[in-house]
Amino acid sequence: MDLLRYVAFSTDPLGGNPAGVVLDATGIDEPTMAATAAEVGYSETAFVVPRQDGALDIRYFSPQTEVPFCGHATIATAVAHARRHGVGRLLLHTQAGPVPVTTSAGPDGTVVATLVSVEPRTEAIAGADLDELLAALRWSAADLDPALPPRAAYAGAWHPVIAAASRSRLSDLDYDMAALGDLMARRDWATVALVHRESESVFHARNPFPPGGVVEDPATGAAAAALGGYLRALGLVAVPALLTLHQGVDMGRPSLIRVGVPADPAAGIEVTGTAVPIA
Numbered sequence: 001m002d003l004l005r006y007v008a009f010s011t012d013p014l015g016g017n018p019a020g021v022v023l024d025a026t027g028i029d030e031p032t033m034a035a036t037a038a039e040v041g042y043s044e045t046a047f048v049v050p051r052q053d054g055a056l057d058i059r060y061f062s063p064q065t066e067v068p069f070c071g072h073a074t075i076a077t078a079v080a081h082a083r084r085h086g087v088g089r090l091l092l093h094t095q096a097g098p099v100p101v102t103t104s105a106g107p108d109g110t111v112v113a114t115l116v117s118v119e120p121r122t123e124a125i126a127g128a129d130l131d132e133l134l135a136a137l138r139w140s141a142a143d144l145d146p147a148l149p150p151r152a153a154y155a156g157a158w159h160p161v162i163a164a165a166s167r168s169r170l171s172d173l174d175y176d177m178a179a180l181g182d183l184m185a186r187r188d189w190a191t192v193a194l195v196h197r198e199s200e201s202v203f204h205a206r207n208p209f210p211p212g213g214v215v216e217d218p219a220t221g222a223a224a225a226a227l228g229g230y231l232r233a234l235g236l237v238a239v240p241a242l243l244t245l246h247q248g249v250d251m252g253r254p255s256l257i258r259v260g261v262p263a264d265p266a267a268g269i270e271v272t273g274t275a276v277p278i279a
Contacts, residue, residue: 006076009219009255009273017219019076020045037061062212068095069156071221078113079275096156117155120229136180155225157190181210218248219255228269
């Protein structure tokens with residue numbers, strides 16, 4: 001198995017979110033994929049099977065579970081594919097649906113990838129679930145930003161969006177991993193998108209991922225796409241919009257995610273970032 005190791009949403013191998021990438025997983029069965037992801041230990045490892053039409057089937061495994069869609073591993077896969085086969089357009093067939101990706105190279109050779117998510121959705125969170133979620137996070141209702149109400153948001157995977165009223169509240173993350181993981185497993189939530197809005201277009205984010213056996217993701221493209229859909233659905237951003245999302249700073253792995261939010265309410269959300277190999 002030719003396993004590549006990349007970090008996504010950073011040009012520094014010490015930043016961003018690490019991902020494993022297998023560009024040709026033809027003939028590899030699901031138990032082997034799961035065991036490989038557990039051994040690698042990154043929040044996601046992507047397994048790609050090329051199609052005869054040039055498109056790619058892709059599956060994503062965390063150390064403990066499979067997820068239908070993963071943004072940072074998609075960006076890492078697209079960049080790894082471009083470095084081997086050249087930049088251009090790809091169509092990825094994920095379990096959440098088709099995800100087109102475009103790659104391009106800058107003057108310095110850095111490859112940038114932009115994915116377009118499946119159609120996003122936003123739903124209310126039941127009061128009892130929100131109470132349980134806040135208790136597991138060890139947050140109170142007073143910690144929340146009333147301008148950004150809690151919702152469950154989807155752009156390939158479900159993420160509750162919980163907005164902190166202050167950057168300091170977001171920085172202080174000390175949650176009950178077992179309790180949060182149990183709730184998320186029952187509600188089929190991939191990560192929790194904890195965010196703080198610095199300005200109209202700049203956000204800070206943290207993403208606990210206990211169902212995958214990961215305390216926190218340094219960069220979460222799927223949650224970034226879900227956030228873009230949430231903001232558009234609730235009329236919290238003037239569209240079209242280009243957002244900047246900072247993540248991983250509190251973990252010492254700074255990441256930068258660009259989020260494009262088209263005006264069409266049914267259009268997918270664009271997530272853009274770089275990726276570089278881990279030496």
